Amino acid sequence: MTSPATSLPTGPVAAIIIDRLVAALHPSHLDLVNDSARHAGHMGDDGTGESHFSVTVESTAFVGLSRVQRQRLVNNALGDLLSSRIHALAIKARAPGER
Template sequence: MTDLATSPIADQITARLSAALTPTRLLVSNDSAQHAGHMGDDGTGESHFSVEVESAAFVGLSRVQRQRLVNQALADLLRDHIHALAIKARAPGE
């Protein structure tokens, strides 16, 4: 089962995506418990996340372009802290 994230990394993900994309809907889930002991698990319980984000910034963009915007907003977290990030990015009304 996925826990709704309330951890420091999850808080940073929420803050950064909120600032960069002004989402109308944002859900950040910490999936790390499902990956305990797997490759990429650093033992912090904050290595695997899922995000669902709806933003007008995605209108007219491809799935890859949308994911790039999310990745840009989280670049240093992805480099230093997050092993895996699942992204569902939608424009309003999709």
Template sequence: MPGPIATEITQRLSAAFAPARLDVINDSSSHAGHMGDDGTGESHFTVVIESAAFTGVNRVMRQRMVNQALGDIPGQRVHALAIRAFAPGEAA
């Protein structure tokens, strides 16, 4: 069962992008005891998102769009966030 931060990430990205695919992967266990591990079990995430909103948008702008939708989560409430954002038909 996803924790509160993973749930909030899912809710915010779903509302902002109406994604065809959204995977919010908690990578925190792989970083236990490392820098940025705050002990909550929700410090490191990977987001894989596919949305028509990313059509014609470069990789850097896609990452900015995702970070903007997530507000204070990246860098403040989550130590690390890897973003893989795709337009329809791009995801491998």
């Protein structure tokens, strides 16, 4: 399946994030940024270079949902990654047509 991503960081954790979000939310837009280099040496940096991310995801799954409900859908899609491999995740979740 081709991802609707415009920005794809490389690495195993990034690949899992993209795969899970595509499978769960069928996004029309997905942008994932690896912010880990900006946090090197800080708390939560596990040395892998894949501990801090920002994601922008646009999906019809978010239509009519609050910001919190949208973030919960993203968190549910990522599940165990948030407790084991991702220290920080900034989420921008929008429905089609929103900015």
